[in-house]
Amino acid sequence: MVRRPLWIVTIxxxxxxxxxxxxxxxxxxxxxPYNDPNLVSMFDGKTLDGWTSQAAGQWSAKDGVIHGNGxxxxxxxxxxxxxxxxxxIFTVRQVKGNHAPxxxxxxxxxxxxxxxxxxxxxxxxxxxxxxxxxxxxxxxKLFKQLPHDxxxxxxxxxxxxxxxxxxxxARMACCPLKGTATTCKAxxxxxxxxxTAGRDGPLALQVHNSGIQDEYRGLYVESPVVTSPDKFITxx
Numbered sequence: 019m020v021r022r023p024l025w026i027v028t029i030x031x032x033x034x035x036x037x038x039x040x041x042x043x044x045x046x047x048x049x050x051p052y053n054d055p056n057l058v059s060m061f062d063g064k065t066l067d068g069w070t071s072q073a074a075g076q077w078s079a080k081d082g083v084i085h086g087n088g089x090x091x092x093x094x095x096x097x098x099x100x101x102x103x104x105x106x107i108f109t110v111r112q113v114k115g116n117h118a119p120x121x122x123x124x125x126x127x128x129x130x131x132x133x134x135x136x137x138x139x140x141x142x143x144x145x146x147x148x149x150x151x152x153x154x155x156x157x158x159k160l161f162k163q164l165p166h167d168x169x170x171x172x173x174x175x176x177x178x179x180x181x182x183x184x185x186x187x188a189r190m191a192c193c194p195l196k197g198t199a200t201t202c203k204a205x206x207x208x209x210x211x212x213x214t215a216g217r218d219g220p221l222a223l224q225v226h227n228s229g230i231q232d233e234y235r236g237l238y239v240e241s242p243v244v245t246s247p248d249k250f251i252t253x254x
Contacts, residue, residue, distance in 0.1 A: 050238050051200045052107060052252065054245045057238040060096050060221075070097045076225065086225045086232040088114065093122060093134060095222035096239070102183030102218040104241040107252065108234050109195065110141050112171045115230030118145050119171060122222040123181055123188060124215055125149070134222055137215060142175035142192035143168055144208035150215065162209040169194045176202050176236075178252045180243070183216035191250045200236070204252040 050057045060068065063082040071077050072092035078085050084094070102124075110119050118140040125136025131151070138147040144164070148157040169175050174195040181188040188211075191204035223234055245251060 050107075050236075052238070054105075054238075054240060054251055056240045056244040057105070057107065058240065060098075060237040060239055061235070063235075066094070068096060068098045069094050070220075077223075082235050084223065084234045084237070085113075086223070086230060088225065088229045088231045090228050091225060093222045093224045095122070095125075095127070095134065095220035096237075097220065099239065099241060100218040100220060101239065101241040102181070102216055103243055103247075104179075104181050104221070104239060105243050105245070105251070106179040106181075106221055106237075106239050107177070108141075108237040109174050109176050110232065110234050111174045113231040113233060115227070115232065117226040117230060118143065119232040120145075120147075120224040120226050121179070122149075122224050123179065123219065124183075124217050125219045125222065126217070127220060133224060134220065136219065136222065137188065137210060138224065139179060139188070139190050139208060139210075141177040141190065142171065142194070142207065144190065144192075146208060146210065157210070160210055160212045160215075162211075164206050164208065166205045166207050174235075176204060176252065178204055178250055180248065180250060181216070182248055183218065185211075186213035186216040187211050187248075188215075189250070191253050193252070201252070203254070204250065206250070206253065 071094045076092045077094045122136035125134030133149040146161045177192040179190045190208045191206040193202035193204040
């Protein structure tokens with residue numbers, strides 16, 4: 019048997035403990051293509067761990083993609099964090115459906131109501147809806163759609179949403195991914211402003227109607243926002 023000096027054994031044990039007890043937030047920070055070390059991966063590429071579905075069977079995960087099965091209208095929210103001020107980046111396409119893909123911000127899980135009582139953004143072209151109690155309408159002047167070349171929802175598009183809970187401003191920028199590209203230079207497509215709307219809540223994917231099959235991949239969140247607060251990082 020080879021006997022190692024006590025100091026070597028002590029250092030080895032200390033290193034092992036440091037790795038095992040590393041903060042979960044550090045472990046969750048995955049490599050990403052956006053040059054932002056503070057983005058946290060939201061999807062392990064294989065399971066729906068970290069996500070809560072409105073009903074069983076609505077969503078599935080396989081080969082790096084979250085797939086909406088089209089069984090019914092419903093949502094899938096990220097349950098590892100409630101965010102108020104955030105950066106959210108994802109890639110989306112529609113396989114089948116009669117309504118644009120939809121995502122939800124600044125909603126609530128208590129009480130649990132339709133569409134999480136949230137603000138809806140429709141990537142990549144910027145449709146919208148306001149599901150808050152007392153609203154449940156298109157939002158009118160609270161939303162501003164910006165001119166851009168229309169993107170085909172059936173092809174992969176990259177989108178970035180940034181929200182500021184204090185000001186009640188949320189903005190979305192998107193761009194079509196071409197070929198095998200993993201990123202693209204985004205264009206701002208939709209703004210929302212209502213100081214009373216900002217709140218801590220889940221980030222959620224929504225299937226607007228039964229029969230819709232939307233897919234998502236490359237999902238990352240940053241909250242609190244350290245890298246360029248209130249600015250897009252995908253438009254430069």
